[in-house]
Amino acid sequence: MTAPVASNPTVLVAGGDRHLGPIVTALTALGARVVLQAQSHEELERAGAVAAAFSGVEVLDTDVRSFRAADHLVAGLAGHGGLDVLLTPPILTSNGPLIELDKTGWRDALTAHQKRAVGLARAAARAFVAQGRGGRVVTFSRSDTFRSRGVEAAAFSAAMLSLTSAIAAPLREHRVTANCLVLGDALAPSPDSPAAKDMVAELVAHLCGPDGEQVNGRFFYASTSDLGLYSVPLAIADPHAMVRFGAAASETPVGELLTPLLNIGKA
Template sequence: MSSLNGTQALVAGGAVRNLPAIRALVDAGARVVIQAQTPEETKTAHQVAADLGSQVQVTTRPVATFADAEELVAAIVEEHGSVDALVTPVAPDDAPSLVDLDEESWTDYKSAYVTRAVALTRAASAVMAGQDTGGRIVVLNSASTFVAPGAAQSAANAALLSLSSAASAGLRDTSVRVNGLLLGVPGAYQGGVPAPTGEVDMFGPTVAWLAGEESEGVNGKFVYVGGSDVGFYSMPMVMQNANVQVRFDGEADSATVGQFLNNLVDIGKVQRQA
């Protein structure tokens, strides 16, 4: 199991989909602050905190601007001493189609997911870059970015693809690592193979691995998780199929995920001989 003992994580968005990630971070030893700003997020976040105990705190401080994000990150650092991991909010699947999208809906959607993710990534990375231990940022996204019927969701997710790629490149000379995590839909087809519909969900263990030291060599990657399937995309802008993936038949922890993904990280890289 990846050990995150003594680390501080910030998970933006208390949506039900984030529960496995929050639980996995806590199980690995991290303290977690959940940033919730909608009524649904707030309700779910408080339920999670009550269930998981003192390692989880909830803040309802909204993030709509860069200043909001800076103040939130600064408050966490003041109370806990650091911000070691950030998980950005994932856009929900219930966005309207293009013909049904009005300007107000788009503005609200963009603010809640794109602006919040950009602002938090900016604020957290600035703090992490100054820490001896650096930090890890996991930008959540959807594997259906380019095929989703909701125009707002597709536009938001496309922006976040670019965010994770650009942020990782800009922070390459620091000890901050940024990766995109694209969520598949259990039961949908991935790589020509039907995704499983069972109870195994590798989302939590994968987040915990990306947030830990074991993923040190992983930066600027696009990881796929759909039910029990985990893999890498060969090219960030091709989101129909994960290029290489493995299906887990039973429960697994972050160390198991890391063992698989670490073996794929160097595939395709130029190997330099002395």
């Protein structure tokens, strides 16, 4: 497989949480052209602050709540050489309990987050196939997938794992990779540890860079509480297989940690 992001890739980052600054720093270090999509006042404010600290980072104040809007946004990048990498919207923080769930809150959560993620992934996948040089998708989920305290975030997190799997297997032949970062409770939504934020940013850069071309269909769990880094394939015979590096995750480059992780689940 030829790495699609060997030099000056175009990376579309949808939304952005507190990891946005470190992630943009890591991506620009790869020589990437970064485009930040924002569709709320909070997202626009955060994206603008990050873009102001970097040269060449573009902010698009674009509401993506339909396939048509997603297609239009991705098509607009064609004049800049196309799209190489998509980072889906950040983890969903609204998380009401099931017994208090109302129709409006549920509809808003689906529209603002899941529809945007699926729409952009669909548009990006079509662009990757049409361009013929492959592409990368990195999705974000959270530990609510496995231990939920509420409905909206749990549904969104599980949907991101399913979306990643739906991209990784069918589009492998088109040199498109998809991986998911599952952020632990201590890491989201308010990561206080610089080491943890750097770990997430380094992992994103690794997956988007030339060394990440063989990493596909994985979810990685990262947590600040123990600075652990875990990896499990999205399709695996033994779903309990896991490796924990503990404090080593804060001292060892992510690339070195991934080598043994990627053997998990292989025959």
